[in-house]
Amino acid sequence: MARSISVSKGEAMTGLSDYAGWLYARPGMQTLLLGLQDEAGQDVLLLLTACWLGQRKVPADAQLWRSLQALQAPWRQQVIEPLRQVRRTLATDQQAAALYARVKECELAAEWHQLERLERLCLQLDSSPAETPLDCTRAHLAMCCDGLQDLRLESLVSAATGAGQMLGE
Numbered sequence: 001m002a003r004s005i006s007v008s009k010g011e012a013m014t015g016l017s018d019y020a021g022w023l024y025a026r027p028g029m030q031t032l033l034l035g036l037q038d039e040a041g042q043d044v045l046l047l048l049t050a051c052w053l054g055q056r057k058v059p060a061d062a063q064l065w066r067s068l069q070a071l072q073a074p075w076r077q078q079v080i081e082p083l084r085q086v087r088r089t090l091a092t093d094q095q096a097a098a099l100y101a102r103v104k105e106c107e108l109a110a111e112w113h114q115l116e117r118l119e120r121l122c123l124q125l126d127s128s129p130a131e132t133p134l135d136c137t138r139a140h141l142a143m144c145c146d147g148l149q150d151l152r153l154e155s156l157v158s159a160a161t162g163a164g165q166m167l168g169e
Contacts, residue, residue, distance in 0.1 A: 016119035020048040051160035054137025057129035083107040
């Protein structure tokens with residue numbers, strides 16, 4: 001069964017999956033993230049990873065981002081995007097509602113699985129904490145998005161910085 005994307009405020013959020021679920025469930029974040037995905041070609045899982053790394057004060061590093069993108073690209077292209085395409089095709093067919101739900105569940109499971117893989121890669125880092133979560137998050141998002149200039153990214157930084165309180169910052 002697919003995992004829920006909500007995390008209660010009482011739970012400690014140290015892992016990427018918990019953080020991503022909490023941030024995604026914040027008001028306006030789903031719309032913002034899916035807009036960046038559908039309109040600006042950004043990868044939601046990598047955006048969430050960038051925010052998580054920033055809030056953990058992990059210094060932004062080009063090699064890390066090449067590794068994250070190399071891990072994510074084939075999974076996104078071969079697993080997530082095909083499932084998303086099927087789900088979106090089924091969304092308008094009321095007779096296929098049960099199949100739509102199962103495909104959506106598979107898509108979400110694939111995304112949760114990939115978040116765990118991305119976290120494992122990030123946890124292999126041996127680095128000193130950066131100065132501030134705000135600047136660190138901005139730097140990670142800049143690398144994640146190849147310098148994309150989009151006001152929605154600053155909204156994401158603001159939301160992620162607020163979420164940093166949930167990480168014990």
